[in-house]
Amino acid sequence: MWTVIIAIVTLLVGAVGGFFVGVYYLRKQLEKMQSDPEMLQKMAKQMGYNMNKQQMQKAQQMMKGGRPGGGRR
Secondary structure, three states: OHHHHHHHHHHHHHHHHHHHHHHHHHHHHHHHHHHOHHHHHHHHHHOOOOOOHHHHHHHHHHHHOOOOOOOOO
């Protein structure tokens, strides 16, 4: 009985811990891409997109939280 309970609790703790580690890792990778346009270009090519300079600037601006058009509303 206790073996089953411990196994379920361990599975849940591992899943939750893995999720938070994954989120942390993904955020760090996105922060690196903001400052490294080559890394962003590489990721875009892996997804099948070929981005020019203007598109790269828009993508970097969007990742930083700014508006792509640069205008104010």
